[in-house]
Amino acid sequence: MNPDLDLGLERIIRAPRATVWSAWTDPARLAQWWIPAPTRCQVDRLDARPGGAFVTRMSDDGAEFVPHLDACFLVVDELERIVFTNAVDSSWRPANPAPVAMTATITFGEHPDGTDYRLVVRHADPHARALHDKLGFAEGWGTVADQLATFVEKAAR
Amino acid sequence: MAQCSSQLDGVFVALADPTRRAVVRRLGRGSASVGELAREFPMTLPSFMKHVRTLEANGLIRTVKSGRVRTCVLDRERLALVDDWLAEQRRTWEERTDRLEQFVTAPEESTP
Numbered sequence: 001m002n003p004d005l006d007l008g009l010e011r012i013i014r015a016p017r018a019t020v021w022s023a024w025t026d027p028a029r030l031a032q033w034w035i036p037a038p039t040r041c042q043v044d045r046l047d048a049r050p051g052g053a054f055v056t057r058m059s060d061d062g063a064e065f066v067p068h069l070d071a072c073f074l075v076v077d078e079l080e081r082i083v084f085t086n087a088v089d090s091s092w093r094p095a096n097p098a099p100v101a102m103t104a105t106i107t108f109g110e111h112p113d114g115t116d117y118r119l120v121v122r123h124a125d126p127h128a129r130a131l132h133d134k135l136g137f138a139e140g141w142g143t144v145a146d147q148l149a150t151f152v153e154k155a156a157r
Numbered sequence: 158m159a160q161c162s163s164q165l166d167g168v169f170v171a172l173a174d175p176t177r178r179a180v181v182r183r184l185g186r187g188s189a190s191v192g193e194l195a196r197e198f199p200m201t202l203p204s205f206m207k208h209v210r211t212l213e214a215n216g217l218i219r220t221v222k223s224g225r226v227r228t229c230v231l232d233r234e235r236l237a238l239v240d241d242w243l244a245e246q247r248r249t250w251e252e253r254t255d256r257l258e259q260f261v262t263a264p265e266e267s268t269p
Binding site for chain 2: 003004005007009011013014015019020023024029032033034036099100102117119121123125126
């Protein structure tokens with residue numbers, strides 16, 4: 001873990017591991033806790049296997065749903081571990097999500113009181129993303145300006 | 158908001174380098190002179206000074222010269238800008254875990 005960029009969370013959840021697992025992997029169950037009420041959650045895709053799609057949308061009025069998460073599972077170990085990232089989207093296209101790309105690892109362990117639930121979220125460097133955007137933008141417009149200059153100079157001759 | 162964002166950009170420039178992050182962590186334990194800090198990093202003093210100047214230019218540290226000794230002090234307020242960003246992600250995940258916990262421990266969950 002990089003303490004400047006990552007976060008960790010541990011909790012004992014007083015429910016069987018299978019129950020916590022199905023809350024994560026059953027679309028109807030995930031929809032009930034994934035996004036804070038009163039915002040509604042729609043789970044479009046929850047293909048819990050490596051490379052599978054993880055897509056959720058949200059709605060404030062229950063009518064119009066807007067994108068929330070477009071991610072991809074990296075690891076799914078039945079009842080034990082889920083790893084997903086939004087740095088690669090559900091169609092495996094490299095993505096640059098706002099505010100920052102992350103990889104989340106959730107582990108489900110046995111505990112006498114229920115489930116030993118642990119989460120590590122590793123974030124990309126948000127500055128790297130901002131810089132990338134700026135550079136890409138500047139280069140793109142620089143090229144356009146150069147081409148325009150070449151064009152008008154030719155036309156002027 | 159834009160000003161806060163450009164300050165944040167500066168902070169991330171400063172923190173985008175492992176040496177500078179290590180200096181910030183080291184100063185989190187207390188102030189130190191440039192000489193003391195430089196000894197902990199395998200590089201020449203001029204190279205190390207570049208990192209110190211970047212940290213100072215972006216407001217993450219302040220340096221105070223007394224005689225021949227330059228002391229570096231962490232500016233915690235500036236560092237809090239980063240904490241705020243990460244704190245927001247943390248809050249999101251903690252609240253999400255609260256909801257998960259409530260959902261799986263609610264009585265109706267046993268008979269869905």
